[in-house]
Amino acid sequence: MKFNFLYPSVQKDIDKIENELKIAVSEADAETTSESALHLLTAGGKRIRPMFVCLTARLGNTPNFSAAQDAAVAIELIHMASIVHDDVVDDAELRRGRPTIKAIWGNHIAMYTGDFLFAKSLEYMTRIKNEKAHLLLSRVTVELAVGEIEQIKDKYDFDQSVRAYLRRIKRKTALLIAASCGLGGIIAELPEKLDDKLYLFGYYVGMAFQITDDILDFSKDEKKIGKPAGEDLSQGNVTLPVFFAMQDPLLRKRIRRVTEETPKEEMNHLVEAIRTSGAIEKSEQVATNYLNKAASILDEFGNQKEVKPLRQIIKMLDKRDY
8 A cells, every 4th residue: 555645745755755765775895685685675665664655754843854864774674684684584485475575685684785775874863953852763763673582472472461462562563653743743853752652653553554454454466465364473472363262262263273283274264263253354344443543633733734645645555454
């Protein structure tokens, strides 16, 4: 799903950010690192994090595109780095329908490519002369790493709580989107309470975004989502649809038997059982509830025209199918 057609007024900003991302990933001294990073970048992506930086930075009286661009590039580089590391941990062969860096160049190159992307993000953040912005992004990056470790620790733990799942996706996904919105508010020089509100807005959007990703893992086919249906479960990642599905005692027994060795045929049957269990619909309602909370925060910003695209994004996310 691409969002930038909604607001042609910032299309030039996004094009510049995309170009700057290409420059950033091409600056490695090692040719293989640049090649692998560029491979990930050209695979596409929603660019929702840079988009939120741009949109929220426009809520101030004097938009500062230069600072917004640097923050947007830094945020997206961190996101890209986490993707590369994720694919190594998950032994993933495909990402957005294309071979992963790990699949083409191996684990060692993939890990160093991720480290390179993290380092480049720091370089861009140093251009922003605002201590609060630095503290915000550094804190969120630490939480992101903790979330990644938690996901590894919780693999195939079907006795974990829903609270543990929500805390994990908060760290893995929601806080980086929250930081995107909060950084935009800081760059816009909004009053502190308002940039904090934007951070909370991004958190709610991020929670809904990840829950929807977890739903799509079961509800869409491989061509639509760029990976096999049910892959999260087969890799031991217990997501919200799985929690709801396990409310059925018989289905719970089947799910608890899933391991790395579970045959693909059994996984296909499980995916279909989860699809028809009502778990998808219940998960969708949770995601919608988060989006409703996000929308209520925007009410505090009045009817200024810069708020409209944020409301449109919420509506699109509520109907997202890939």
